[in-house]
Amino acid sequence: MKKWLFSLIIFLLLLGGCGNDKGNGTNQENELKDLTVVLDWTPNTNHTGLYVAKDQGYFEEEGLNVEIIMPGEAGADQLVASGKADFGVSYQEAITEARIQGVPIVSIAAIIQHNTSGFASLKEKNITSPKDFEGKTYGGWGAPLEKAVLDSLMKQENADVEKVEIVNIGDTDFFTAMHQGIDFAWIYYGWTGVEAELRNEEINIVYLTDYSEKLDYYTPVLATNEEMIENDPETVKKFLKAVTKGYEFAIEKPDEAADILIEAVPDLDPDLVKASQKWLASKYQDDAPRWGEQKLEVWENYASWMFENGLLDEMLDAENAFTNEFLPE
The missing domain is CATH 3.40.190.10 (Periplasmic binding protein-like II)
Incomplete structure (x- = not known):
């Protein structure tokens, strides 16, 4: 009973103290x-x-x-x-x-x-243009947008997107995927491209903005x-x-x-x-x-x-x- 009474007194004192703070029931930290x-x-x-x-x-x-x-x-x-x-x-x-x-x-x-993304591959794959996507395996995340972008770029070089094998690799790391049967993937240079430099991994990138200004989103x-x-x-x-x-x-x-x-x-x-x-x-x-x-x-x-x-x-x-x-x- 004494412990309960002591707790009640402390609570009332705290309540009274809060009430004196600008009269709004808040302290400075809680005003954020x-x-x-x-x-x-x-x-x-x-x-x-x-x-x-x-x-x-x-x-x-x-x-x-x-x-x-x-x-x-x-x-x-x-x-x-x-x-x-x-x-x-x-x-x-x-x-x-x-x-x-x-x-x-x-x-x-x-x-x-500006859009800094593009389709990247290890240099040894010799993928330097959308035409080179034919006969290769692309690792993506399963969105319809991916095939449409590939198709849009490949059409400009009379290439056929149906000749690309599209595989959903989820969140698999780019470098891991490149050594597990994937030939190219969609990356942002500011992170994965820079990482390639640090790893001394030579890569080629086909940038979207090189093929359509509409893809500079x-x-x-x-x-x-x-x-x-x-x-x-x-x-x-x-x-x-x-x-x-x-x-x-x-x-x-x-x-x-x-x-x-x-x-x-x-x-x-x-x-x-x-x-x-x-x-x-x-x-x-x-x-x-x-x-x-x-x-x-x-x-x-x-x-x-x-x-x-x-x-x-x-x-x-x-x-x-x-x-x-x-x-x-």
């Missing part, structure tokens, strides 16, 4: 607004600006307490669209498909200005849902202000930014993070007037390519698929 941002994949240098914003206190400066979470089985887009995550890392191609299906997800910033991007934009635009603005500072830091100080990511995610290879960060520093903003800005023509071009290749049932309303409204001036 809790938010979540879900990654598209395991942490890498595409995400550095988020980790920098958290480490350097940029989120706190905007009154935000942001938790960076992994996607799990649901996937980032599904979590963001359903409101189970406030923000997420996505891709223009995924958002385009989602919006055609009525999913209310919106791109709010381009993490990287935004990948990856930051996204939120329409409800967040409509009901809490100030929070979206504050979030992007902090994130912008994070990516600007990574652009200006790639070595320090890499150290922040390594400290936050100790399982990452430090040499790869540092080399990748250095390579990506100039790619985040590139030729855009400010980090994160997106162009309507890029969204329209890619949507028209998807429609022409039978990947969309109707044309995208591109103006509602993205916004620059919340980026700092």
